[in-house]
Structure formats: structure tokens, C-alpha cells
Amino acid sequence: MDPLQFVSTVRVAIVAGKGGVGKTTVTGVLARAAIRRGLRVLVVELDGKPTLEELVPGLEVQHISASAALGEYLDTHGLSRVTRRLTSSGIIDVVATASPGIDDIVVLGKIKQLERSGVYDLIVVDGPAAGHAITFLLAAKGLLATVRGGPIATQAADVAEMLADPARCQVVLVTLPETTPVNEALETAAALRERVGVHLAPIVVNAVDEGPLLDEQAAKEGSPMRAAAEFRNARRALHASERTRLTEALELPQLILPQVPGSVLDADAVDRLADTWAPS
Amino acid sequence: MTITLNDHLATAEVVICCGSGGVGKTTTAAALGMQAAGLGRRAVVVTIDPARRLADALGVPGGLTNDPVRLDLDAPGELWALMLDTASTFDGLVRANAENAEQAERILANRFYRNVAGSLSGTQDYMAAERLHALHQDDRFDLVIVDTPPTRNALDFLDAPNTLARFIDHPLFKMLMLPTRRGLKVFNLAAQPVLKTIGRVVGGDVLTDAVAFFQAFSGMETGFRERADDVIALLGSDVSRFVLVASPRADTIEEAQFFATRLQSSGLAVSAVVVNRCTPTFGEPPSKRPRAAAQAALHDNLVELRATADAERAHAAHLLACDALANDVHTTFVPTLSGDVHTMEALTTIRFLLFPPTR
Numbered sequence: 346m347d348p349l350q351f352v353s354t355v356r357v358a359i360v361a362g363k364g365g366v367g368k369t370t371v372t373g374v375l376a377r378a379a380i381r382r383g384l385r386v387l388v389v390e391l392d393g394k395p396t397l398e399e400l401v402p403g404l405e406v407q408h409i410s411a412s413a414a415l416g417e418y419l420d421t422h423g424l425s426r427v428t429r430r431l432t433s434s435g436i437i438d439v440v441a442t443a444s445p446g447i448d449d450i451v452v453l454g455k456i457k458q459l460e461r462s463g464v465y466d467l468i469v470v471d472g473p474a475a476g477h478a479i480t481f482l483l484a485a486k487g488l489l490a491t492v493r494g495g496p497i498a499t500q501a502a503d504v505a506e507m508l509a510d511p512a513r514c515q516v517v518l519v520t521l522p523e524t525t526p527v528n529e530a531l532e533t534a535a536a537l538r539e540r541v542g543v544h545l546a547p548i549v550v551n552a553v554d555e556g557p558l559l560d561e562q563a564a565k566e567g568s569p570m571r572a573a574a575e576f577r578n579a580r581r582a583l584h585a586s587e588r589t590r591l592t593e594a595l596e597l598p599q600l601i602l603p604q605v606p607g608s609v610l611d612a613d614a615v616d617r618l619a620d621t622w623a624p625s
Numbered sequence: 626m627t628i629t630l631n632d633h634l635a636t637a638e639v640v641i642c643c644g645s646g647g648v649g650k651t652t653t654a655a656a657l658g659m660q661a662a663g664l665g666r667r668a669v670v671v672t673i674d675p676a677r678r679l680a681d682a683l684g685v686p687g688g689l690t691n692d693p694v695r696l697d698l699d700a701p702g703e704l705w706a707l708m709l710d711t712a713s714t715f716d717g718l719v720r721a722n723a724e725n726a727e728q729a730e731r732i733l734a735n736r737f738y739r740n741v742a743g744s745l746s747g748t749q750d751y752m753a754a755e756r757l758h759a760l761h762q763d764d765r766f767d768l769v770i771v772d773t774p775p776t777r778n779a780l781d782f783l784d785a786p787n788t789l790a791r792f793i794d795h796p797l798f799k800m801l802m803l804p805t806r807r808g809l810k811v812f813n814l815a816a817q818p819v820l821k822t823i824g825r826v827v828g829g830d831v832l833t834d835a836v837a838f839f840q841a842f843s844g845m846e847t848g849f850r851e852r853a854d855d856v857i858a859l860l861g862s863d864v865s866r867f868v869l870v871a872s873p874r875a876d877t878i879e880e881a882q883f884f885a886t887r888l889q890s891s892g893l894a895v896s897a898v899v900v901n902r903c904t905p906t907f908g909e910p911p912s913k914r915p916r917a918a919a920q921a922a923l924h925d926n927l928v929e930l931r932a933t934a935d936a937e938r939a940h941a942a943h944l945l946a947c948d949a950l951a952n953d954v955h956t957t958f959v960p961t962l963s964g965d966v967h968t969m970e971a972l973t974t975i976r977f978l979l980f981p982p983t984r
Contacts, residue, residue, distance in 0.1 A: 363646065363647065364645060364646020364647040365645070365646050365647015365648060365872075365874075365877075366647065369876070396876075444740075559922055559923055559926055560919040560922070560923070561923075563917070563919035563920045563922075563923055564920065564923045569907040569908035569909060569910065569927055570907075570910065570911070570920070570923040570924060570926075570927050571923070572907040572908075573907040573923070573926050573927040573930050574923045574926055574927075575963075576905060576907070576930070576963055577926050577930065579963030580961075580963055583963065610874075610875050610876075
């Protein structure tokens with residue numbers, strides 16, 4: 346089975362994972378691979394870092410900031426005359442604090458709007474940083490439980506409907522083949538399924554050092570070649586055993602991205618990584 | 626002459642570890658604490674939501690709590706650790722600063738307050754700063770090591786003391802407290818229907834709670850602001866050090882660079898840099914590539930790892946060349962371990978990689 350198949354059937358893919366696992370890289374590679382399959386792709390950035398335009402030349406990217414989206418929302422709901430004053434006086438902050446999740450809802454509402462517009466085959470969302478994905482996606486349920494009536498409750502209901510429909514929205518979890526990231530991915534997967542009720546797309550295992558084990562014995566004990574081989578083998582063994590553990594604990598297809606030697610991630614590197622998923 | 630990270634640990638009263646998420650900041654903070662205890666300091670490490678594994682590694686089977694616990698360590702000094710619980714720290718502050726129990730209860734029961742205390746981004750940083758203030762004055766400790774929260778841009782911690790000030794200086798707060806002050810009167814008149822309209826849009830009594838919170842908070846703001854000023858002064862004094870933690874990845878290097886520049890613009894400086902998860906080096910490959918296949922593969926592996934390590938160092942050097950970092954800032958490269966850091970032994974290994982024992 347082709348694990349990348351889901352990009353042709355789902356409208357919104359939300360990329361999620363803890364800080365440092367390479368969410369932005371995966372967002373770029375996923376977008377690149379989908380474009381190669383002939384899809385019209387939009388990437389939504391929530392972090393405000395304009396990195397993806399550089400990593401994937403020609404990519405359509407929209408930046409959505411929570412406070413701007415909230416201001417815009419209030420604007421279109423009968424508060425246009427006072428919005429500027431609300432923003433400058435900081436009342437927008439107070440609204441966001443008084444009703445946690447409201448800014449998440451307007452952001453998800455904008456994503457839902459883009460999905461409904463039918464302009465794009467696939468919208469890839471570079472999810473919120475530092476593992477806020479669960480809170481972010483729970484906002485709709487949370488608001489529905491506390492807010493009775495009003496346009497924001499309607500918005501939350503629409504968002505909840507989108508999140509619950511696997512044909513419209515799925516979450517792409519990203520992890521690394523190491524102990525703590527795998528544990529965190531398992532916890533996040535359980536929370537997303539049970540508490541949010543969102544469908545999980547294949548999980549991405551990033552920066553995998555693949556390759557056969559080296560024959561350590563071929564070099565003299567204590568020699569640089571021997572020490573380097575022992576290190577490499579230990580890393581590869583760790584990556585292999587963590588992938589096995591992930592496979593056994595989580596019934597999801599895996600998409601593998603190989604480790605990129607060197608530390609610079611540029612457009613060429615993203616292009617080469619996309620080759621592993623969708624040959625050009 | 627370069628002042629080493631070890632020198633800083635021997636003399637500082639406050640060490641702030643900063644950097645982006647996923648670079649091993651918490652592990653570094655714990656290893657710094659172990660070293661400090663080895664130097665005879667009475668150190669306390671404030672961690673923010675560490676993985677349970679770190680608590681296990683530190684020998685605290687039940688996990689860390691909001692109160693400092695002393696760790697079992699064979700060292701001339703002491704190592705204590707705590708895990709910051711934002712909401713209960715905030716509750717404690719409200720109780721300690723309220724004029725009476727009735728005011729405290731009114732605030733603690735307020736829904737807006739619960740949202741601020743539990744989920745407002747920035748509150749975590751602010752409480753870390755409040756905690757730093759209290760621990761610095763605690764006679765049990767002579768060194769406080771803070772592992773800053775994994776914030777979106779790693780800068781919020783510096784702004785944290787201003788977070789609450791932003792609320793108590795809020796126009797809405799002032800409007801309610803000083804309804805007749807001239808400049809705000811117009812705003813006051815306009816505000817009431819606005820509050821109603823907002824209520825209609827977002828639903829329910831969202832703003833009524835906020836108004837009640839600001840009213841209940843009245844009179845407490847002075848204490849909060851004074852401590853905020855104290856923390857700002859403490860961070861800027863010569864007893865505080867900032868240790869920048871990064872990894873050789875391009876994005877964390879950029880973030881570290883940005884952070885150093887930001888510190889500089891606040892009149893502060895990075896005291897030391899720790900670059901974690903570097904590809905280790907294993908010495909020079911033999912001058913000729915061996916002909917036998919097995920040996921050739923080992924040779925190529927050594928060459929490949931070496932090239933990666935060199936590229937990482939070059940990248941880190943680029944970070945260190947930025948204007949905001951002094952030329953002689955002490956930098957330690959910590960190689961990737963072949964396993965995961967979740968035992969006391971692994972933590973000890975990290976400590977000795979950071980501070981090689983002198984022979």
C-alpha cells in the first residue's frame with residue numbers, strides 16, 4: 346500500500362509534533378511531494394516564521410496569526426467600527442484570555458473556510474509549536490461545552506465537524522526514532538484519538554539513519570575506524586529498535602524520512618527528501 | 626582570558642538556561658546542577674514540565690513536584706530540583722498578597738483568573754520568574770538554575786516580569802479603577818455597549834468575569850510590580866548568567882543567534898554556549914582507503930561522520946561570529962550519545978562531557 350495515498354483523499358493535513366522533531370521540514374516535504382502528484386497545495390503557517398517560502402520555491406503559503414484572525418473575526422461580526430480601538434487598547438487580549446481557545450477557533454475557522462472554498466486539493470498546516478497541538482485541536486470541543494449560542498459557538502461546531510471527518514481532515518504526527526520522542530508521539534496519538542477524535546494519517550519518522558550494520562570487527566580495537574563504526578551501529582540499532590517499538594505500539598503506517606547529513610536544510614535538501622516519497 | 630562555564634557555576638547566584646525546544650535544555654540544566662553540587666554549591670534546578678524520564682534519572686521515582694526535593698547525590702554540595710506548577714504557584718502568590726482571605730478567595734474562584742493562571746501563554750514564564758525571585762531569597766540555596774519554558778521564540782522569559790504588569794496597566798483595568806480620570810472618560814462611555822456587543826459575539830459572560838477579576842485584583846498590583854522590578858534588576862546584575870543551549874541544526878542556531886542579539890539589546894550578555902547533540906569525532910582516517918570491502922565501509926563511515934561533524938562546527942562558528950556574542954564566550958560542544966539520556970549514569974556522562982575531569 347502507498348502510505349502517501351492520503352494526500353489525494355484528504356483536504357486538510359495538520360502536521361503536529363513536539364519541538365525539535367522537524368515539523369517544518371515535514372510540512373515542506375509533504376507539500377513538495379503532493380505538488381509532484383499534481384495537486385494544488387496551500388501551506389498554512391501558524392508560527393509566523395517565513396521559512397517555508399525559501400525551502401519550497403513557488404509554494405503558496407498563508408500565514409495566519411491568532412490575534413489578527415480574532416480581530417478580523419470581530420470585524421466581520423458587527424464590531425468593525427470599534428475593532429481598531431479594541432486592538433490598540435488591548436481588549437482583544439482580554440477577549441482571548443477570557444475565553445481560552447477562542448483564538449484557536451478563529452484560526453481553525455479560517456482553515457475551514459479555505460477548505461470549503463474548494464480552491465485547493467490539499468491544505469498542509471504547519472501546526473503550533475511546542476506540543477500545543479492537543480490544546481489547539483481541543484478548542485472546538487472546549488468552547489462548545491462552555492459557550493451557549495452566538496456566532497462563535499456556530500463556528501466551533503463547524504470546526505468540530507471538520508475535525509471529526511477523516512475525508513476532510515487528518516493529523517500527521519511527526520517523531521524521531523529515539524526513546525523520548527517515540528514515547529511522546531504515543532501519548533499524543535492516544536490523546537488525539539480519544540480526546541479530540543481526529544483521524545491520524547500515517548506517522549512520519551524523521552531523520553532515520555538507515556543502512557546495514559557495519560562490520561566493527563574489521564578494524565582494530567580502539568582505532569578511529571572502529572570507534573566510528575561502533576557509534577554508527579549503536580545509533581542505527583537505536584533507530585531500528587525504536588521504529589519496531591513504534592510499529593508495535595501504534596497501528597499506523599509509517600512514512601520514513603532519512604537523516605540528512607550536515608546541518609543545513611535548504612531547498613535542494615527538501616527536494617531530495619521529497620524524492621523518497623514521490624519520485625520526480 | 627575566557628571565563629569558563631565551570632567558573633560561572635562556581636560564582637553565579639542565578640543561571641538561566643535558554644534556547645529553543647528539543648535541544649536538550651532540561652538535561653543541560655540538570656547536568657549543570659550536578660556539577661555545581663560537585664563544586665560545593667547548594668544548587669536548586671527549576672525545571673519546566675520535564676519528561677518523567679528526567680525525574681526518574683534524577684532518582685525521584687514519584688516525579689518532581691512544585692516543592693524542591695533534595696536529590697541523593699555523592700557530592701560536597703547539594704542538588705535540589707523542582708518542577709514548576711504554574712497554577713499553584715500563582716494561587717500561592719494571590720493568597721500571600723491579598724489584603725484578606727476574602728479577596729484571595731474572590732480572585733481564586735474567578736473564571737477569568739483560572740484561565741489566566743492555567744493557560745495564558747506567558748503566565749508560565751512569569752511564574753518561573755516569580756519562583757526565581759523566591760528561591761533566590763531562600764537560605765537553603767546559593768545557586769538557582771532555571772530551565773526556561775520551551776517558548777515559541779525563546780524570548781518570552783525576558784518579558785515575563787512585564788506580563789502581569791501588562792494586565793494591571795491594562796486600559797480596561799484603569800477604566801474600571803479610575804472611571805473619572807479625564808483621558809479615559811470617553812473610552813469608558815464607548816466601552817459599555819462594546820462590552821455588550823463582544824458578549825453577543827463570543828457568547829456568555831466572557832467579559833463580566835474579566836471585569837470582576839480586575840475589580841477583585843485591585844490593591845494587589847503594587848506587590849506584583851515591585852517583584853517584577855526586582856527580578857528585572859536581578860537578571861541584569863552581575864550575579865546572573867545566561868547560558869545559551871543549542872544544537873547544530875540550522876533552525877536552533879538561528880534562534881540562538883536571535884536570542885543573543887535580543888539579550889544584547891536588553892543590556893545583557895550570554896555568558897556561555899552549550900551546543901548539544903554534535904556528531905562526535907573519532908580521529909583521523911588512515912591516509913589510504915583500505916581495499917577490502919568491510920574496511921572500506923568503515924573508512925567511508927569515519928569520513929562521513931567527520932564531514933558531518935566539521936559542517937556542524939562550521940555552522941556553530943557562524944553562530945559564534947555574530948556581533949551579540951563576545952569573541953571569548955566559553956563554548957562547549959557536547960557529542961550525541963549513542964543512547965537516550967534517561968538514567969543517572971547518562972546524566973553523569975553528560976556532566977563529564979560538559980566538564981571533563983582534570984587528570
